[in-house]
Amino acid sequence: MNIILIGPPGAGKGTQAATLVKKYNMVQLSTGDMLRAARTSGTDMGNTVSGVMDRGELVTDEIVIGLIEEQLKAGDGSGGFIFDGFPRTLAQADALNELLSKVDQKLDTVIQMTVDDKVLVNRITGRFTCGSCGEGYHEEFKKPATHDKCDKCGAVGAFKKRADDNEDSLKTRLMAYYKETSPLIGYYYAKGQLQQVNGLNSIHSVGLDISKVMAGVS
Ligand code: AMP
Secondary structure, eight states, X not given: OOEEEEOSTTSSHHHHHHHHHHHHOOEEEEHHHHHHHHHHTXXXXXXXXXXXXXXXXXXXXXXXXXXXXXXXXXXOXXXXXXXXXXXXXXXXXXXXXXXXXXXXXXXXXXXXXEOOHHHHHHHHHTEEEETTTOOEEETTTBOOSBTTBOTTTOOBSOEEOOTTOSHHHHHHHHHHIIIIITHHHHHHHHTTOEEEEETTSOHHHHHHHHHHHHHHHO
């Protein structure tokens, strides 16, 4: 099953995608993660997108479509793909349809994670990850058992925050979401592919709702 998780920054797309990877052996395709990896390894593309990302603006369609194309061609999608943070524009949504049909795949469902804007600032500004294993934490909702030590891999002093997880960038990211990405909700609704889950519920409960949606369309 190939699914899209759609929702504003902080809706919980990455958190839920990680659960789906473990539960159903799916492959998570996060353009945000791919772009951050390109920045860290200092590729030309990574250097080009760096300022754009820090400001919270969208990277060009051409770049992100290219990244997804590479992954679809190379990746073993036998467990299905989770598109996380892609598509974010109508041009990207059209490109995804074409790319999937080229590899004899189709999109099964689009899950919109609904949240209240008011909770997003708190969710985003409080989150951090382990730089060693990628485990996600939050200053309020998911603290590590021992300060400065990752519960999952035991790394000490490896916690880091995303450069764009601050209030200024979040404003721009939210604006980009409403302007460029929210039209996709109408687009997928019209195609009969849109489902919704309440992203304000607990991580566990949102996960169960997503599994129910997936069971309903399979
Ligand atoms: P994310 O990790 O999904 O929040 O993405 C972080 C940043 O990467 C975004 O604010 C954009 O600058 C860029 N980005 C990620 N995915 C896309 C996309 N599909 N289209 C355009 N820009 C993207």
